[in-house]
Amino acid sequence: MRQPLESRMLQVLLGPLVTALYLFGAYVLLHGHYSPGGGFQAGVIFGAALLLPLLVHGRFARRRGYLLLSQSQAITLGAIGVMVYALMGIEPMLVGRPFLDYSALTIPAGAAHRRSLGILGIETGVALAVAGSVVAIFRVLQEERTRQPKPDTPK
Amino acid sequence: MNLTLEMVLSLCLAATALAIVCTRDLLGLAVLLSAYSGLIAVLYSLLGAVDVAFTEVVVGAAISTGVLLALLRRVRAKITPPMRPLPVSPRPFGRQQWLAIIVALAIAAVLIEGIHALPRFGDGSSPPQRHVAAVYTSRAEADMETPNVVTAVLADYRGFDTLIETSVVFVGGLACLLILRRERPSRQHRSEHATTA
Numbered sequence: 250m251r252q253p254l255e256s257r258m259l260q261v262l263l264g265p266l267v268t269a270l271y272l273f274g275a276y277v278l279l280h281g282h283y284s285p286g287g288g289f290q291a292g293v294i295f296g297a298a299l300l301l302p303l304l305v306h307g308r309f310a311r312r313r314g315y316l317l318l319s320q321s322q323a324i325t326l327g328a329i330g331v332m333v334y335a336l337m338g339i340e341p342m343l344v345g346r347p348f349l350d351y352s353a354l355t356i357p358a359g360a361a362h363r364r365s366l367g368i369l370g371i372e373t374g375v376a377l378a379v380a381g382s383v384v385a386i387f388r389v390l391q392e393e394r395t396r397q398p399k400p401d402t403p404k
Numbered sequence: 405m406n407l408t409l410e411m412v413l414s415l416c417l418a419a420t421a422l423a424i425v426c427t428r429d430l431l432g433l434a435v436l437l438s439a440y441s442g443l444i445a446v447l448y449s450l451l452g453a454v455d456v457a458f459t460e461v462v463v464g465a466a467i468s469t470g471v472l473l474a475l476l477r478r479v480r481a482k483i484t485p486p487m488r489p490l491p492v493s494p495r496p497f498g499r500q501q502w503l504a505i506i507v508a509l510a511i512a513a514v515l516i517e518g519i520h521a522l523p524r525f526g527d528g529s530s531p532p533q534r535h536v537a538a539v540y541t542s543r544a545e546a547d548m549e550t551p552n553v554v555t556a557v558l559a560d561y562r563g564f565d566t567l568i569e570t571s572v573v574f575v576g577g578l579a580c581l582l583i584l585r586r587e588r589p590s591r592q593h594r595s596e597h598a599t600t601a
Contacts (some may be wrong), residue, residue, distance in 0.1 A: 287559070351563075391474050
C-alpha cells in the first residue's frame with residue numbers, strides 16, 4: 250500500500266476525481282434537505298476523497314500536494330464531529346429547552362428555519378465523524394504493515 | 405416491467421452471492437462484494453428507498469472495497485510469494501455436510517413461510533405506517549422546511565437516535581485504531597517508563 254500503483258492513467262485522473270469528490274460531498278451534505286443523502290453519505294464521500302490519493306500514490310501522496318490526514322488527525326476529526334452534534338443538542342438546554350430542540354437555537358430566523366439550520370449543523374457533525382472514522386480505519390490498516398517487518402529502524 | 409427488472413436483479417444477486425462463496429481469489433472477492441453492493445443498491449432504489457441505496461453504494465461498493473484492498477495488500481504480503489490458494493479444499497460430502505444442508509434448507513423454509521406474514525409492499529394500513537409516520541410525512545415541510553422526510557426524521561424527530569448512531573460509528577473507528585495499532589505506542593510507553601523509573 251505504501252508503494253504507488255504503476256498506472257499513469259490513474260495518477261493523471263486522480264486530481265480531477267478528488268476535486269469532483271469534494272464538490273459532490275459538499276453537494277450531498279448541503280442538499281440533503283431536498284434530495285437523497287445527508288451527513289453520513291457526505292462523510293463517506295469526503296473519506297473517499299481523503300483515501301484515494303493514498304491508494305494511488307502510496308507514500309508519495311503528500312508530496313503530490315493532496316490533502317491527507319494521519320491516523321491521529323483522522324480520529325480527532327471524528328471526535329470533533331461527535332462533539333459538534335452534541336453541542337448542537339446542548340445549546341438549546343442553555344435557555345431551558347429540551348436537548349436537541351433546534352427551534353430554540355440562538356439564530357436570528359424563524360422557528361422552522363432554525364430547525365432547518367439545526368439539521369444542517371448536526372449533518373455537518375455526522376459528516377466529520379464518519380469521514381474521520383473511515384480515514385482512521387484505513388490508515389491503521391495501511392500503516393501497520395510497514396512498521397511490522399523492521400521494528401528497530403530509528404525514525 | 406419493474407417486476408421483471410427486479411427478478412433479473414434478484415437472480416444476479418443470487419449468482420453474485422454464490423460466486424462470493426465459491427471464489428478463491430481474494431482480489432476477485434473484493435470486486436464481487438462491490439458488485440453485490442451495487443446490484444442491491446439498484447434494487448433498493450427500484451423499491452423507492454433512495455437514501456438506503458445511496459448509503460449502500462458509498463459504503464458497500466466504494467469505501468469497504470478500498471478498505472478491503474488495503475487489507476488485501478497487507479495479507480498478501482504475509483502469505484505470498486507465491487499466492488497460495490486458501491487451505492479449503494472441496495471434500496466429498498460427509499455426514500456434517502448433509503447436516504449443514506438440512507439445517508440451511510429448514511431455515512430457508514421458515515423464512516419463506518414468514519413472507520406471507522409480511523404486509524404487502526406499499527400497504528398504507530400496515531403497522532409501521534399507522535403510528536407516527538403519517539404525522540412525520542405531513543408535517544416535515546412546515547416544521548423545518550425539509551421536503552426530504554428521511555432527513556427530517558433522522559436529524560430532527562429522531563435526532564437523539566442519530567446522535568447515538570454517530571457516536572457508535574466514531575467508537576467503531578476508535579476501537580479499530582486501539583486494537584490494530586500496536587507497535588509504536590507501546591514502545592513509547594515503555595521508554596517513558598524507563599525514564600521515570
